[in-house]
Each structure stands twice: as C-alpha cells, then as structure tokens.
Amino acid sequence: GENVEQHPSTLSVQEGDSAVIKCTYSDSASNYFPWYKQELGKRPQLIIDIRSNVGEKKDQRIAVTLNKTAKHFSLHITETQPEDSAVYFCAASQGQAGTALIFGKGTTLSVSS
Amino acid sequence: GAVVSQHPSWVICKSGTSVKIECRSLDFQATTMFWYRQFPKQSLMLMATSNEGSKATYEQGVEKDKFLINHASLTLSTLTVTSAHPEDSSFYICSARDPYVRSYEQYFGPGTRLTVT
Numbered sequence: 399g400e401n402v403e404q405h406p407s408t409l410s411v412q413e414g415d416s417a418v419i420k421c422t423y424s425d426s427a428s429n430y431f432p433w434y435k436q437e438l439g440k441r442p443q444l445i446i447d448i449r450s451n452v453g454e455k456k457d458q459r460i461a462v463t464l465n466k467t468a469k470h471f472s473l474h475i476t477e478t479q480p481e482d483s484a485v486y487f488c489a490a491s492q493g494q495a496g497t498a499l500i501f502g503k504g505t506t507l508s509v510s511s
Numbered sequence: 512g513a514v515v516s517q518h519p520s521w522v523i524c525k526s527g528t529s530v531k532i533e534c535r536s537l538d539f540q541a542t543t544m545f546w547y548r549q550f551p552k553q554s555l556m557l558m559a560t561s562n563e564g565s566k567a568t569y570e571q572g573v574e575k576d577k578f579l580i581n582h583a584s585l586t587l588s589t590l591t592v593t594s595a596h597p598e599d600s601s602f603y604i605c606s607a608r609d610p611y612v613r614s615y616e617q618y619f620g621p622g623t624r625l626t627v628t
Contacts, residue, residue: 430615441619442555442605449615454572487554493615496608498545 400425402490404502413476413511421488421502422470430493431464431471435484436504442487446473449493478509513539513609517620524595525628532590532623540585541607545617548577549602561588586591595627 401424411417423431428451434442448455448462448471456460459478464471473481485506489499514537524530534544542563547555559580560568567580579591588607592599604622608615 439624441621444616447616496543496610498557498560499617500557503554
C-alpha cells in the first residue's frame, strides 16, 4: 500500500519568510496529492492540490510542486504570516479511482512576528 | 463544495458500552466513504473504507468486530465502536468524494471527539 513520508515535523520561520514542506510517496499509481491545513479539533482544510499530469500549481502565496520520477512533492508558502501557523498534512491517493487518502505525519508550522 | 456532516460532534461514554457515529453526505451521493482516526498530535490514520451495499474494507490492525461499519445508503455511513475502552478515545473523521464530478477532492466531516471513561 501507499506510504507517505513528510518532513520536517516542525518548522519555525519569521513573518515574511518562506516555508517549504516536503513529502515523498511510495505508490507509483498515486496521482492526486492534496495539502491540508488543520487547526486543533477541526477537520482538515484543503489548501491546494495537484494531479500527476501537472508539475506545479500556484494559488497566491501557496504553491505545490510535483516530481513524479522521484515521487516527491512539496508545499511552498511565501511571505508567511502569523495566521499561517498550523499543522499541515500532505496526502496521496489514486484520485481517479476514488481511493482513500494516505496522510503524512504532519508539519507544525510556527510563524513568529 | 460538497458538504459532509457527522453526528455527534462529541460523545462521552463509559468503558464497555458502544457508541455510534454517523457520517452523511448532504448534497451528493457517496458510494464510498472513508473513516479515519486521529490521536492527539498525530496524523489521520485510515481505519476503513465503507462501500455502499457491501462490506467495509478494514486496514491492517483495525479490528472489524470492534469497529462496525454500515453503509446502508448512498448518503449515510455509520461507525459503531463496540465495547469501548479508554484507548479508543480519539477524534474520528469521515470523508467522501463526489464520484460524479471531475474533481478528486475529498470532503471531510467535522469530526467526532470520543472520550471513553
């Protein structure tokens, strides 16, 4: 089955700096890679996702890159703000087949002002 | 986007009792739903895949006789934790994808906080 590794587990940055979180996956059949932000006690909130037919996707300050050959994908947050502080999870699935998401262990991002 | 609800949002039960958690897709039909468990400061761990009209598929290490899943309609899946113990205390979240749209996005319920005393 799919296995997703996520690094780092914690990340502290100054406001305005960039933050990068990296994930690797094991199943070459996975073709859907979403990123979630989760606040304590709440459901995961989708912040950006990418399909395997695309190498990069950007939405304002957030971008995701995908390297299918190396089986890794990364989340990039630019111009970080204190409200970006949260736990971030990457995930992978065979999206077209409607299979379950397999999550990485999460990254706690702290943005200090 | 599509909406998934869960009920209850939190529940406290005594050790040895059973508790049922409902997951509903409110504006789409979900042939498949997923159940996750999340312990404090940990990730979401897939417990089982719930298939409408057929038996659920459980992940390795998840006891199917303890975590009973029923997906009797296209909009409702239930998870029953039987003979609950304190170690079952966790945050349980369901998700589903709308199979009739092109998006691969999965929609999560708000979660159910289970505390077993």
